[in-house]
Amino acid sequence: MQYHETITLKDGSTCILRNGTSADGDAVRKIFILTHTQTDFLRTYPDECTLTAAAEAAYLHAKTNSQNEIELVAELDGVIVGTAGIGAVGGCEKLRHRAEFGISVDKAYWGRGIGRALTKACIALAKAAGYAQLELEAVADNISALALYESEGFMEYGRNPRGFHSRLSGWQTLVLMRLELDTGV
Numbered sequence: 001m002q003y004h005e006t007i008t009l010k011d012g013s014t015c016i017l018r019n020g021t022s023a024d025g026d027a028v029r030k031i032f033i034l035t036h037t038q039t040d041f042l043r044t045y046p047d048e049c050t051l052t053a054a055a056e057a058a059y060l061h062a063k064t065n066s067q068n069e070i071e072l073v074a075e076l077d078g079v080i081v082g083t084a085g086i087g088a089v090g091g092c093e094k095l096r097h098r099a100e101f102g103i104s105v106d107k108a109y110w111g112r113g114i115g116r117a118l119t120k121a122c123i124a125l126a127k128a129a130g131y132a133q134l135e136l137e138a139v140a141d142n143i144s145a146l147a148l149y150e151s152e153g154f155m156e157y158g159r160n161p162r163g164f165h166s167r168l169s170g171w172q173t174l175v176l177m178r179l180e181l182d183t184g185v
Contacts, residue, residue, distance in 0.1 A: 020073045085102055
């Protein structure tokens, strides 16, 4: 999928939201490692990142050429400061209406509207790809993320009290959320 939009952030600066390309492989790998160092709310730890820059480039190339999946980057002054994406839950008939959403933004850029802009872009892209439902999982203690998702129309449909096992805090409850895309929400 292709995407490109220039947005104005809360502080008046401009940010480019675009699909990541194979040329972004090293930068996306680095921002992945950075954001996964900054918070305990993401799925993996930085030391679990096994993708090389070349493998990340191949992944981004595949997403760019996909009809129903995408990996977006948020770029400020030529530097990638966040990523977000949608991916198919499955390709079989019973699952092809569902997509998963994931996002991470460099902590130095939190509070400027990048996360909301990436979320809105992914919602629009999921609709354009024909999905009927967009899903995510968020750590229950991640109050600001949950507030963002709720404000964009996501609804909680369950909790997994042993969703993550953190090296730092033990069990983390995951809040399961979904957004119906085919109901005018």
